[in-house]
Amino acid sequence: MRRLVMLALAAAFLLTGCGNLPQSQETGSAAVVSVLGVAPADWGITVYAAAESREGEAPAVYQGQGATPAAAIQSLAGAGDQTVSCAHVEHVLLAQSGARELEEVLSYAFRDQRQSTESQLWVVRSEDLSQVFSGTSDPARRMAVLKSAGKDKQGFQPVTLRQAAAALAEGSPLLIPALEQGEDGLALAGFALYDKGQFTAWLTGQSALGAALLMGDPIRWTGSVEDRAIALQSTGCQAEPLLTNGRLTGLSLRCHLEGVSAGGWISRESDVAQLEKEAAQAMKAALEILRQAEADGAGLNRRAGLQRPLAWPAISRQWEEAFPRLDVKISVRLTVTEQD
Numbered sequence: 001m002r003r004l005v006m007l008a009l010a011a012a013f014l015l016t017g018c019g020n021l022p023q024s025q026e027t028g029s030a031a032v033v034s035v036l037g038v039a040p041a042d043w044g045i046t047v048y049a050a051a052e053s054r055e056g057e058a059p060a061v062y063q064g065q066g067a068t069p070a071a072a073i074q075s076l077a078g079a080g081d082q083t084v085s086c087a088h089v090e091h092v093l094l095a096q097s098g099a100r101e102l103e104e105v106l107s108y109a110f111r112d113q114r115q116s117t118e119s120q121l122w123v124v125r126s127e128d129l130s131q132v133f134s135g136t137s138d139p140a141r142r143m144a145v146l147k148s149a150g151k152d153k154q155g156f157q158p159v160t161l162r163q164a165a166a167a168l169a170e171g172s173p174l175l176i177p178a179l180e181q182g183e184d185g186l187a188l189a190g191f192a193l194y195d196k197g198q199f200t201a202w203l204t205g206q207s208a209l210g211a212a213l214l215m216g217d218p219i220r221w222t223g224s225v226e227d228r229a230i231a232l233q234s235t236g237c238q239a240e241p242l243l244t245n246g247r248l249t250g251l252s253l254r255c256h257l258e259g260v261s262a263g264g265w266i267s268r269e270s271d272v273a274q275l276e277k278e279a280a281q282a283m284k285a286a287l288e289i290l291r292q293a294e295a296d297g298a299g300l301n302r303r304a305g306l307q308r309p310l311a312w313p314a315i316s317r318q319w320e321e322a323f324p325r326l327d328v329k330i331s332v333r334l335t336v337t338e339q340d
Helices: 002-014 068-078 095-109 139-150 161-168 205-214 269-292 300-307 309-323
Strands: 030-032 035-041 045-050 060-066 083-085 091-095 120-124 174-182 187-193 198-203 221-223 228-244 247-261 328-335
Touching: 035 095, 035 139, 045 068, 045 139, 045 161, 068 083, 068 095, 083 174, 091 095, 095 161, 095 187, 120 198, 120 221, 139 174, 139 187, 161 205, 161 228, 161 247, 187 205, 198 205, 198 269, 205 228, 205 269, 221 269, 228 269, 228 300, 228 309, 247 269, 247 300, 247 309, 269 328
Parallel strands: 030 083, 035 091, 091 120, 120 174, 247 328
Antiparallel strands: 035 045, 045 060, 174 187, 187 198, 221 228, 228 247
């Protein structure tokens, strides 16, 4: 409880934007870590660290262990020939077995002024991270590639340590972007639903796309009809609560998509309708998983309250009990822009 109180106070302070911005670099004799991995150990916590290596050099990967995140990170100081610095971490990777360590990691990030609360948080679908941070893997370079690709095309919005701390301080469920180890290294694998100290569900494939749409963040992906592709972008998802005599009875979700046609695309009315239907089905699939878990990881309650601010006390009071069986209507509208 004491840690949660500290976390709440720190989150309230840093939500004003007082966090250090992360950087990634390797200079001189210092290896500046850009990717930090956290996994539970038989005793305490195991941390893995990776710094971006120069072209032609072996991956710079380190490992430490300690009773707490601070002690484990401190143990990295003598883990290699170079001085290892964790002051500019861009990505924090949490093993799927490390759900209960998340609160400790966040508390450490807020207590240590050298740590950035804007670091991106990920969950790796693996019980430990030894394969991710093996001698043949290069997680720092791979995460840099994923970050660069995400600037132009991504089906999710990153979650920062600051945002995760705010959710935990409020006691709210959280959807965290997930990764898995493949032949080419780490790859996107949907979302992990974090609630009450554990990962309670995984959203992959179409349900992952649906989750991203439900959260209302601007995301980009490629849709297709037969052999023709179109670049799609979500511009938001509006959540309108339905109340009857003060009782929350339903929810209307309206999602707006924009499409930019590429070569070979012919914007037929039936094609637009199919893409709208597929997006709505993805949202329904994600919503069903969240409702079965009884956890609104998409933050629909807050957005519903913004639509009806005067009814917010009634909505918030009823939401937890009503959410799993709420009557939800989903509509998707796609506007296509023809590209010359």
